[in-house]
Amino acid sequence: MRRRSVGQTLMAVIIGAMITIPFFLPGEQWVNLVSLILIWALFAIGFDLVFGVTGMLSFGHAALLGSGGYALTVLTLSYQVGFLPALLAAALMGALLAFCMGLFALRVSGLFFALLTLALAQMMYILASNKLRALTGGVDGIPGVPRPDLFGINFYDNRNYYAFIVVVFLIGLAVMALLRVSPFGRALRAVQANDTRASQLGHNVHALRQSAFVVSGVYAGISGGLLASLMFYISPQMLHWATSGDVMIMTVLGGKGTLLGPILGVAVFELLKEELSQVTQYWYGILGLIFILATIFLRNGIAGLFHGRDDQDQGGVS
Amino acid sequence: MSTLIIGLSLSFLLFLLSAGLTLIFGMLGVINFAHGALYMLGAYVSFQIVQITGSFWLGLLFAPLIVAALGALIEVVALKRVYSHDHIFQLLLTFGLILVIDDATKLIWGLDYKQVPTPELLAPPVALFGSQVPSYRLFVIGFGALVSLGLFLLLDRSKWGMIIRAASSDADMARTLGIDVNKVRTGVFALGSFLAALGGAITAPLVPIELGMGFSVIIDCFVVVIIGGLGNIRGAIFASLLLGMTRAAGYTYATEWVELLTFALLIGTLMFRPEGLFSYKGRSA
Numbered sequence: 001m002r003r004r005s006v007g008q009t010l011m012a013v014i015i016g017a018m019i020t021i022p023f024f025l026p027g028e029q030w031v032n033l034v035s036l037i038l039i040w041a042l043f044a045i046g047f048d049l050v051f052g053v054t055g056m057l058s059f060g061h062a063a064l065l066g067s068g069g070y071a072l073t074v075l076t077l078s079y080q081v082g083f084l085p086a087l088l089a090a091a092l093m094g095a096l097l098a099f100c101m102g103l104f105a106l107r108v109s110g111l112f113f114a115l116l117t118l119a120l121a122q123m124m125y126i127l128a129s130n131k132l133r134a135l136t137g138g139v140d141g142i143p144g145v146p147r148p149d150l151f152g153i154n155f156y157d158n159r160n161y162y163a164f165i166v167v168v169f170l171i172g173l174a175v176m177a178l179l180r181v182s183p184f185g186r187a188l189r190a191v192q193a194n195d196t197r198a199s200q201l202g203h204n205v206h207a208l209r210q211s212a213f214v215v216s217g218v219y220a221g222i223s224g225g226l227l228a229s230l231m232f233y234i235s236p237q238m239l240h241w242a243t244s245g246d247v248m249i250m251t252v253l254g255g256k257g258t259l260l261g262p263i264l265g266v267a268v269f270e271l272l273k274e275e276l277s278q279v280t281q282y283w284y285g286i287l288g289l290i291f292i293l294a295t296i297f298l299r300n301g302i303a304g305l306f307h308g309r310d311d312q313d314q315g316g317v318s
Numbered sequence: 319m320s321t322l323i324i325g326l327s328l329s330f331l332l333f334l335l336s337a338g339l340t341l342i343f344g345m346l347g348v349i350n351f352a353h354g355a356l357y358m359l360g361a362y363v364s365f366q367i368v369q370i371t372g373s374f375w376l377g378l379l380f381a382p383l384i385v386a387a388l389g390a391l392i393e394v395v396a397l398k399r400v401y402s403h404d405h406i407f408q409l410l411l412t413f414g415l416i417l418v419i420d421d422a423t424k425l426i427w428g429l430d431y432k433q434v435p436t437p438e439l440l441a442p443p444v445a446l447f448g449s450q451v452p453s454y455r456l457f458v459i460g461f462g463a464l465v466s467l468g469l470f471l472l473l474d475r476s477k478w479g480m481i482i483r484a485a486s487s488d489a490d491m492a493r494t495l496g497i498d499v500n501k502v503r504t505g506v507f508a509l510g511s512f513l514a515a516l517g518g519a520i521t522a523p524l525v526p527i528e529l530g531m532g533f534s535v536i537i538d539c540f541v542v543v544i545i546g547g548l549g550n551i552r553g554a555i556f557a558s559l560l561l562g563m564t565r566a567a568g569y570t571y572a573t574e575w576v577e578l579l580t581f582a583l584l585i586g587t588l589m590f591r592p593e594g595l596f597s598y599k600g601r602s603a
Contacts, residue, residue: 107588108544111406112544115543119584120581284417284420285420285421286421287417288415288416288417288421292411295403295407299404
């Protein structure tokens with residue numbers, strides 16, 4: 001128990017340092033990298049509520065991320081909606097799509113859930129690339145996604161936008177931390193551990209799964225909006241299956257079922273990508289190899305290293 | 319008529335692939351995400367063999383064998399180590415394999431499209447019921463039927479099939495009876511890889527060979543196994559026919575909507591029979 005809390009603290013310190021240091025470093029390289037890491041981390045902790053806490057492997061989170069990105073882009077560019085209301089709409093869009101996907105995908109359980117969410121997300125990808133061209137700009141995407149317009153601060157300066165991302169990220173992290181220790185979070189864990197028993201105890205398992213998926217959709221929607229704004233650009237690529245794969249790899253690398261693990265996973269993923277892609281164009285394959293090794297030898301990911309053991313398979317650590 | 323031929327040839331290809339997927343799931347409890355990647359590899363390897371030897375038939379024969387050997391290697395080196403983990407880790411591992419196989423393919427063959435010429439013997443179209451039908455499509459149907467029959471005989475009538483069925487229904491009991499279950503698992507994964515690569519080698523003359531071909535096909539296979547019921551070979555036959563014919567009809571009558579028809583079929587099935595069209599018990603994998 002003591003060892004675990006030491007590990008927790010250590011992880012928190014590392015993440016705190018990662019967030020703080022770019023403020024003091026000259027140049028924009030670190031600001032940009034950590035901006036990307038924090039947005040993806042927000043996406044990943046939302047994903048982990050479904051994957052690590054509730055025990056459902058969603059392979060369709062790219063669709064949720066993309067729906068948020070497009071909601072923000074279309075609302076700000078075509079309907080001149082302000083940035084914050086549009087970001088709120090992105091969150092709602094993610095939640096709505098998650099709800100709709102859940103209607104179908106939750107009819108099956110276990111591994112089938114992964115296949116179905118994948119198929120549904122692929123459908124959204126095809127829709128965004130072809131049929132909804134008028135709305136999404138087709139495969140060319142939409143350039144010129146705006147930054148926030150608040151308090152007269154110039155968010156087109158990457159440092160200022162970084163501060164905005166940090167604030168949103170910390171709020172998201174705090175809410176998730178509360179959710180995970182709340183009765184709701186405990187019920188989700190019960191569903192993962194044994195859904196029959198959870199239902200015998202009076203939990204509405206289906207409603208719990210659906211809610212977890214919707215909350216996850218909120219996180220994905222916000223991340224999608226922030227990401228489009230960071231890049232000034234959105235394309236159906238955001239809905240591609242590789243996006244779902246990336247967030248899954250990040251979460252597993254970092255440690256599923258833990259609050260801080262996925263954040264570290266994202267950081268390691270992005271750092272590896274940054275370094276490897278300078279050396280070789282086959283960085284994705286190398287990352288795949290690292291990921292395979294992690295599934296064999298490091299089931300609890302990086303967080304498992306901090307907790308000092310690798311025997312807890314059910315995401316019981318927080 | 320040509321719609322029917324195209325539909326049937328599509329159906330048999332889908333069946334070869336989903337049979338491999340289903341077989342692996344039934345025996346190992348693993349949903350092999352890398353199945354599409356192995357299919358792609360089958361196409362590339364057969365392309366390479368055709369390049370070297372000039373013979374399509376040698377490619378059709380050896381590409382699946384080479385990929386099957388690779389499959390066995392993957393099972394022994396990697397997959398074997400995660401059987402004791404939670405089921406999700408096996409799926410994760412095979413997803414990692416996609417990334418590795420894709421990039422290895424990129425490294426070896428590059429990014430540009432490859433083409434395998436239709437074998438001369440099957441190049442000319444034949445007249446059938448008053449319309450011109452590409453004879454290669456007919457070959458695909460015949461060959462697919464033959465392989466399916468062979469697979470059925472292997473699983474249902476042979477001693478090996480009995481061992482596979484025994485080991486998948488109760489591994490511990492099979493072990494007690496002196497069956498080396500580990501070897502059976504390796505063999506089944508190799509057989510599934512063989513079928514995937516065979517599908518790839520047959521498809522090679524029909525489509526441009528490219529990196530994305532593996533993933534689009536795996537989605538179709540997943541749709542087949544969800545509709546047909548995973549681990550259910552007979553269900554896979556019907557679901558393959560259903561999807562193949564629907565897509566072929568789509569190409570003829572509503573070209574723009576073909577991609578979406580697959581998903582319409584999937585959603586329709588889930589609305590009315592979430593347990594799959596051919597499943598008798600509730601599913602929990």
